[in-house]
Amino acid sequence: MPVATRDVPYLNDIQATLNDAVRRAAEATDVTYIDVATASHGHDACQPVGTRWIEPTTGGTNPVVVHPNAPGAQAMADRAAAELGSTQLTEASARP
Structure with a gap:
C-alpha cells in the first residue's frame, strides 16, 4: 500500500473512530454491532x-x-453468524 509507515497509526486511529461511530449508531438504534476489526x-x-x-x-x-x-x-460472514447465533456460512451456502 502506498502509505508511509508513520501514517499507519493515524489511519488506524481514523478507522477506530469510524468503527466507534458505527457501534454507537447501532446501539442508538437497537441493532447488533459486530466487531470485525479485532478479528481482521x-x-x-x-x-x-x-x-x-x-x-x-x-x-x-x-x-x-x-x-x-x-x-x-x-x-466477516462467519463472525456475524457466530455473533448472531446462526450456523456458520460456507461458500456454497452463501451463493444464491
Whole structure:
C-alpha cells in the first residue's frame, strides 16, 4: 500500500473512530454491532495472498481495491453468524 509507515497509526486511529461511530449508531438504534476489526488484525492489505482479507491498491487479485476479498468477506460472514447465533456460512451456502 502506498502509505508511509508513520501514517499507519493515524489511519488506524481514523478507522477506530469510524468503527466507534458505527457501534454507537447501532446501539442508538437497537441493532447488533459486530466487531470485525479485532478479528481482521494481521489480515491487512499488506499481507500476501491467502493471508490478507483486504485487497491492496496495486498488485491485488480483485479489481475492487481496499475492500474485502473473498476470504475477508467469508471471515466477516462467519463472525456475524457466530455473533448472531446462526450456523456458520460456507461458500456454497452463501451463493444464491
